[in-house]
Amino acid sequence: xxxxxxxxxxxxxxxxxxxxxxxxxxxxxxxxxxxxxxxxxxxxxxxxxxxxxxxxxxxxxxxxxxxxxxxxxxxxxxxxxxxxxxxxxxxxxxxxxxxxxxxxxxxxxxxxxxxxxxxxxxxxxxxxxxxxxxxxxxxxxxxxxxxxxxxxxxxxxxxxxxxxxxxxxxxxxxxxxxxxxxxxxxxxxxxxxxxxxxxxxxxxxxxxxxxxxxxxxxxxxxxxxxxxxxxxxxxxxxxxxxxxxxxxxxxxxxxxxxxxxxxxxxxxxxxxxxxxxxxxxxxxxxxxxxxxxxxxxxxxxxxxxxxxxxxxxxxxxxxxxxxxxxxxxxxxxxxxxxxxxxxxxxxxxxxxxxxxxxxxxxxxxxxxxxxxxxxxxxxxxxxxxxxxxxxxxxxxxxxxxxxxxxxxxxxxxxxxxxxxxxxxxxxxxxxxxx
Amino acid sequence: xxxxxxxxxxxxxxxxxxxxxxxxxxxxxxxxxxxxxxxxxxxxxxxxxxxxxxxxxxxxxxxxxxxxxxxxxxxxxxxxxxxxxxxxxxxxxxxxxxxxxxxxxxxxxxxxxxxxxxxxxxxxxxxxxxxxxxxxxxxxxxxxxxxxxxxxxxxxxxxxxxxxxxxxxxxxxxxxxxxxxxxxxxxxxxxxxxxxxxxxxxxxxxxxxxxxxxxxxxxxxxxxxxxxxxxxxxx
Numbered sequence: 001x002x003x004x005x006x007x008x009x010x011x012x013x014x015x016x017x018x019x020x021x022x023x024x025x026x027x028x029x030x031x032x033x034x035x036x037x038x039x040x041x042x043x044x045x046x047x048x049x050x051x052x053x054x055x056x057x058x059x060x061x062x063x064x065x066x067x068x069x070x071x072x073x074x075x076x077x078x079x080x081x082x083x084x085x086x087x088x089x090x091x092x093x094x095x096x097x098x099x100x101x102x103x104x105x106x107x108x109x110x111x112x113x114x115x116x117x118x119x120x121x122x123x124x125x126x127x128x129x130x131x132x133x134x135x136x137x138x139x140x141x142x143x144x145x146x147x148x149x150x151x152x153x154x155x156x157x158x159x160x161x162x163x164x165x166x167x168x169x170x171x172x173x174x175x176x177x178x179x180x181x182x183x184x185x186x187x188x189x190x191x192x193x194x195x196x197x198x199x200x201x202x203x204x205x206x207x208x209x210x211x212x213x214x215x216x217x218x219x220x221x222x223x224x225x226x227x228x229x230x231x232x233x234x235x236x237x238x239x240x241x242x243x244x245x246x247x248x249x250x251x252x253x254x255x256x257x258x259x260x261x262x263x264x265x266x267x268x269x270x271x272x273x274x275x276x277x278x279x280x281x282x283x284x285x286x287x288x289x290x291x292x293x294x295x296x297x298x299x300x301x302x303x304x305x306x307x308x309x310x311x312x313x314x315x316x317x318x319x320x321x322x323x324x325x326x327x328x329x330x331x332x333x334x335x336x337x338x339x340x341x342x343x344x345x346x347x348x349x350x351x352x353x354x355x356x357x358x359x360x361x362x363x364x365x366x367x368x369x370x371x372x373x374x375x376x377x378x379x380x381x382x383x384x385x386x387x388x389x390x391x392x393x394x395x396x397x398x399x400x401x402x403x404x405x406x407x408x409x410x411x412x413x414x415x416x417x418x419x420x421x422x423x424x425x426x427x428x429x430x431x432x433x434x
Numbered sequence: 435x436x437x438x439x440x441x442x443x444x445x446x447x448x449x450x451x452x453x454x455x456x457x458x459x460x461x462x463x464x465x466x467x468x469x470x471x472x473x474x475x476x477x478x479x480x481x482x483x484x485x486x487x488x489x490x491x492x493x494x495x496x497x498x499x500x501x502x503x504x505x506x507x508x509x510x511x512x513x514x515x516x517x518x519x520x521x522x523x524x525x526x527x528x529x530x531x532x533x534x535x536x537x538x539x540x541x542x543x544x545x546x547x548x549x550x551x552x553x554x555x556x557x558x559x560x561x562x563x564x565x566x567x568x569x570x571x572x573x574x575x576x577x578x579x580x581x582x583x584x585x586x587x588x589x590x591x592x593x594x595x596x597x598x599x600x601x602x603x604x605x606x607x608x609x610x611x612x613x614x615x616x617x618x619x620x621x622x623x624x625x626x627x628x629x630x631x632x633x634x635x636x637x638x639x640x641x642x643x644x645x646x647x648x649x650x651x652x653x654x655x656x657x658x659x660x661x662x663x664x665x666x667x668x669x
Contacts, residue, residue: 303563303564303565304517304563304565306563307543307559307560307563307565307566308543310559311545311556311559314552314555315545315546315547315552315556319545319546319547320543320544320545320546321544322539322540322542322543322544323526323527323529323532323539323542323544324529324539324540325529325530325533325539326529331528331530334528334529334530335526335527335528335529335530336529337526337544340543341540356534357528357530357531357534358497358528358531359501359502359527359528359531359532359535360497360501360523360524360525360526360527360528361525361526361528362525363525363526409495411494411495411498411617411618412498412618412619412620413495413496413497413498413499413618414497414498414499415497431528432496432497432525433497433499433502434493434496434497434498434499434500434501434502
């Protein structure tokens with residue numbers, strides 16, 4: 001099968017052929033996305049349109065463990081984003097791009113070996129214009145080596161100087177300045193799905209590719225995100241937005257995937273999804289964690305953060321909280337739910353001595369019976385400590401005036417009860433000394 | 435030919451944690467957290483609350499001291515920077531009491547769940563995280579298979595994993611490695627060890643979990659009377 005044949009002719013040759021329209025704009029978009037991701041290896045990333053990127057990696061070899069490690073990371077990372085990539089390495093940018101395009105993907109470290117490697121490449125790699133290629137084929141030039149062997153002045157007259165310039169740039173005989181890619185300040189990537197998808201698992205598979213791209217984008221900027229938005233586009237309905245919040249900035253693609261799994265598991269979709277996009281607007285610097293020499297018993301801070309985020313993604317932020325105390329005499333206000341802290345425990349503040357307090361405080365005081373001046377809760381209660389008088393809150397309308405006692409039930413359990421000191425009076429159960 | 439000291443290999447063999455002897459407490463592989471009660475430590479394999487496996491507490495009645503018995507261990511863990519996860523607790527844990535017990539409030543994680551399956555899922559996540567030093571779970575009406583799964587998840591953790599269950603669960607089979615029934619007696623809390631690794635424990639252990647001291651505040655001798663100040667504000 002050759003380029004340029006009709007779809008019907010192709011179908012006749014291969015009956016199980018899958019035909020998909022090609023969208024050059026989307027291909028460029030994808031190439032830009034990969035460029036943003038690849039910027040984590042070097043700040044010098046340039047496009048070689050329409051299908052290649054060139055990275056100047058000589059400054060990054062030591063950090064990433066050599067050229068083979070970088071090539072392997074590039075190919076593997078592209079595979080995780082859903083692209084098939086060939087990585088070649090050469091002393092010149094154009095030479096490397098040609099080698100990669102040919103799919104031979106060798107690693108040439110010295111200029112001496114470059115000429116022979118390029119000479120073996122088929123001519124279609126070096127010459128994109130179809131009419132030039134045809135003319136060169138007609139005069140018997142099949143490889144780049146054949147082209148280089150032709151008289152230069154004749155080539156320049158027949159095909160113009162740009163062809164020779166290209167050849168010289170590939171061989172390193174002419175300077176090849178590049179405009180390096182500047183990543184945008186915000187991250188946005190979109191992925192068209194090959195078919196409409198309704199299952200969360202399939203969506204997650206596609207979303208993972210975007211998360212990998214985001215991870216590289218953030219690594220290039222030494223940043224992290226606190227908030228992501230996954231947008232699902234439907235054919236008819238409006239888009240579904242799935243915000244993902246994080247306790248602390250992160251750029252871990254597998255962690256993003258875990259959070260997205262929980263969110264997608266509970267989200268209701270307006271219909272089948274045909275495209276999805278990932279947006280992250282607020283990129284904050286992410287400081288590295290100091291490496292510790294000895295394994296810390298209490299785990300790393302990110303373990304804690306990831307646990308909290310995972311729980312919140314499934315149960316909702318309000319269901320996962322901490323507890324803090326408040327300087328308040330009224331028992332129901334002395335403890336409240338509060339935001340979880342990432343920091344380790346602070347030193348306890350000095351506070352005034354209060355009486356004995358129960359581990360469980362009931363959500364609301366429960367009235368209990370009084371039989372012959374003795375409070376009853378599953379039997380008569382024996383007062384073992386108290387009273388502790390609490391009178392407070394006359395200024396904000398929820399005044400309390402109570403005498404608290406620690407009482408023992410007939411089963412020897414301890415409860416916290418009080419006698420109301422208002423006109424209605426009566427005994428109330430307020431806590432359990434669990 | 436026999437070995438020079440036939441007793442030595444046998445002693446070495448018997449010291450293995452996966453060999454259980456009927457007349458002694460089992461060896462434990464993971465470090466235990468001291469309970470803070472010497473009498474109880476003496477009866478528990480490893481000398482404290484085990485980590486990396488499920489411990490069941492079955493109080494005969496809610497509020498008899500099932501948290502106070504954990505108090506010293508929780509306080510020690512929280513001071514060591516470990517997090518304490520409370521999953522689906524029946525009431526609100528009360529900050530002043532936790533504070534008084536020495537538990538660092540910043541280390542607490544309270545998770546409220548609507549369904550039993552959510553609570554079990556949360557517990558599995560907490561076990562899987564290295565951040566938690568103790569995971570307290572109120573599993574409600576969890577079934578054996580679900581608890582079995584939880585026990586397997588707990589095997590990977592270094593945390594103290596405690597399930598609080600109703601007393602009627604004592605007659606059911608449970609995958610928990612340590613099961614303690616709690617009831618009250620004069621002088622403290624009686625801990626009946628239903629199941630442990632090693633020899634059977636016949637006698638309940640009585641633990642003094644701290645009787646409340648009298649609060650040093652004047653006792654009103656007459657019927658409650660409102661202070662003049664409060665009356666003034668009402669008027």
